[in-house]
Amino acid sequence: METLYDKASLILNPGIYDTGKVYCTKPLDGSGDLTFTRASNATRVNADGLIEKVRTNLAPYSSDFSQQYILIDATISTNTTTDPFGTSLADSHLETATSSTHTGFTDYTVTSGAELSYSIYAKSIGGRNIRVGGSVGWASVAVVDLSNGTLLGGSTADAKVTSVGNGWYRISITATTSGTIARVLVYSLDGTTTSFAGDVTKGIHIFGRQLEYGVPTDYIPTTTAAVSVGPVSGLPRLDYSGGATCGKLLLEPQRTNVITFSEQINNATWNNVRGTITANSTISPSGVQDADTFASAPAQSFPPALTRNPTYTGNTSYTLSIFAKVLGNTNLFSLGYVDNATGYTGGSAVYNLATQVITITQSPNVSVTASMQAYGNGWYRLSLSFLTIAVPTFNYFQIGQTTNDVANGFALWGCQLEAGSYATSYIPTLGSAVTRLTDTYQKGGFGNTSTAGTLYYELENYQRSLPANGMYIIQLFAGSSVGNPSFCDSNSISIINNIAIEGRNNGYATTLFNFSPTAGATVKIALRYDGTNVVAFINGVKGTVFADTAVGVKNAIRVNNGENGANATKQLLIFSSALTDAQCIELTTL
Secondary structure, eight states: OOOHHHHOSEEEOTTOEETTEEOOSBSTTSTTOEEEEOOSOOOEEOTTSOEEOOEEEOOSSTTOTTSSOEEESEEEEEEEEOOTTSSSOEEEEEEOSSEEEOEEEEEEEOOTTOEEEEEEEEEEETTOEEEEEEBTBOOOEEEEETTTTEEEEEOTTTEEEEEEETTEEEEEEEEEOSSSEEEEEEEEEBTTBSEEEOOTTOEEEEEEEEEEESSOOSOOOOSSSOEEESSOTTOOOEEOGGGOSSOEEEEOOOEEEOOSSTTOTTSTTSEEESEEEEEEEEOOTTSSSOEEEEEEOTTOSSOOEEEEOOOOOTTOEEEEEEEEEEOSSOOEEEEEEEEGGGTSEEEEEEEETTTTEEEEEEOTTOOEEEEEEEEETTEEEEEEEEEOOSSOOSEEEEEEESSOOSSOOEEEEEEEEEESSSOOSOOOOSSSOEEEOOOEEEESOOOOOOSOEEEEEEEEEEEOOOOSSOEEEEEEESOSSOOOTTSOOTTOEEEEEESEEEEEETTTTEEEEEEOOOTTEEEEEEEEEOSSEEEEEETTEEOOOEEOOOOSOOOEEEEEOTTSOEEEEEEEEEESSOOOHHHHHHHHOO
């Protein structure tokens, strides 16, 4: 029995994708596959409900220590033994007979003031131990007994040792950089002695060096250059926000996080008022132990706070957001925006993380809105949106507790300040602002020859913005190219955002529908055209029938976000025939 899906000439289910490509499940010959573009890295919520960031191993030649490894009274032999992953890529760092240190080191160019981790796999040769240490540009040291993985000295608070089997240990050190060059040294040790008469048969097996910002993460192999994994530039984001079991293709507008060192609230760029900070003390929404704890300092009369003083543009909407988790009995947390130059103008929100109730306070000439979203394991993303005054002069925002709690406090992670009326997906930063570019996918000239058809689009409306001039969400039009991404072409049928989500025929000539879904709502839309009439069906309801003034073959499609809000594609179908009312209602019924 033929189904509606059998009738479709193009079916997009966003679970199949690759860099620069969103594959269609119909047609199977690839002629309908869409080109995806986002010329920047990004984040997403993965199938485990964790925020997945781009991770980068900054150390080239991760398993080849004959490269970029300067030796002092030591030698390197490559591929001499089985590494922790079962291949023969581990190297031997052997001593010379000289009475000296038996060391190798590498200098790396890094961001000053950033949290940096170095990790390496090591195994003893002839009973030797290892010392891994930062030198120039940072300071963290681990001295490890390779017979049992015991830390024998060094900066033990920053050092970690993990057994990975067969005598191998992964050793990591973490510290904040104090310059743009970071040196990492690896010593073969006689017990804990660094300088001694060497034995050419002794030393350490080494493998898998990794240098990365933040805390150590899973090993990423490299060859001649750094390697990044995760939602890298050009890779579509299959997003599972809200506990979804099926991923949606996340599309967002361009946004910039102006907060530097977004995950390091102990960084000097933050103004810490009356608080104590413990770095990397708990598991963040990324599933890694890289969230900081913020609590009251002893003997303080007022609750603690963190402030920043960014530069704002006048009469512009901004959204401040941060991930927070209660660590004790203090459930109330606050975010605020202040302009001292106008007599302490501003607004704030107090978030009750136990009841999810938000209380807003604001000056008469200021309007703020607030929201909170659960991310699992006790984490919430708290957001405060506000409009700056015409001439901002001394503005700052404040993050803090509403009561003193020396013993517990909050865990904090991932602060973001972006121009816009809502928070988009998290954008990690280090020493400078970071921009995530627009997501878009498109296909020009996919072979349709019919002047009648039906466009079906199912999306999850994460957030709507309210631009003065709408931009399209999806557009089906005539052409072998992708056209202009900023407006609705003539002879097109489109869904745009212009205060509300709207359907348009023949560019802006005819408004087919006007619809305002709530944030997070699923929307099913079918736009049917036959050369005589055109009509929209939304969530199972037929709209007004209009004259079709965009007669012609429609054989190109593009889906783009511009500044029209954050949406996630759940399904896209194109039919080269005008479906019946009953079929359109069946397709669009929630």
